[in-house]
Amino acid sequence: MAEVPSYLSPTGQEIVFLLLGAVAVGAALLVVTTRQLVHAALWLVVCFGALAGCYLVLTAEFVAWVQVLIYVGAVVALLLFGLMLTRAPIGRSADLDSGNRPVAALVALATAALLVTVVIDGFRTAYADLTPGRGAAKELGSSIFRNWVLPFEALSVLLLAALIGAIVLSRTDIRGR
């Protein structure tokens, strides 16, 4: 265990991490509060980008670029196509609130409280040094193919199920017996 430096003199990395975290939270709030649907998807790009920056600062290099490729690239494209399928107008829409706002806020706060409690309880004042190279593709590869092969294979089945589900839902001529 590395020696714990003082919290009162933050390093450059810590300041950048905090700023990126603030950007991520702010963009996430805008995603759920904006009145324009397409803007919500674009704010999601900012949020995911800031999260990728956080990963980079934490030296999780490979995860950061995966975040950019999968979330900023593919998932947001999927969301935008999902929006284009609906009849949603491109401008402001007044009826975006569903009336579940208090319940949704409650669930979000409860989830956040649970996650924060688990992280604080699990790690307390544990301190990990930021060593570049620990998050490289090679380290991740040896971890996946030594310890996490079953989740990796299960993921392929999940992707297959979702792909077939999307095909069946998008076609009207494929029916169950």
Added chain:
Amino acid sequence: MEPVLAGYGGEMSGYFGAYALVAVFLAIGVAVVAGALFVNRLLRPTRPTPEKLLTYECGVDPVGEGWAQSQVRYYVFTYLYVVFAVDAVFLFPWATVYAAPGFGMTTLVEMFLFLGFIALGIVYAWRKRVLAWT
């Protein structure tokens, strides 16, 4: 990366220095584009007329709304892209380790099992003529 940065000393080399350099270049890129637009706004005259504010559509007056509901079939193509992106992401860590000592044949088979499951989805899409452009 080392030879390029060697002359710059400690500040811009290493993991954080290299990414700081990336951030600096990103900031310069944003500043160039934003600056060009801003200077443009300062220099140009602004005399809007309703005719000028129309959306340009090949020189013909635009018809209808800018929003058109798209077909659901495009969603499957986007989803195929997501599947391939996830697929490609796992190939990178695999490619760095499968030839290393202690991995070998098992790791090779595991990856092809993964690819095989996803290929089943592609075969299904192909058999259901999702990929045909009609």
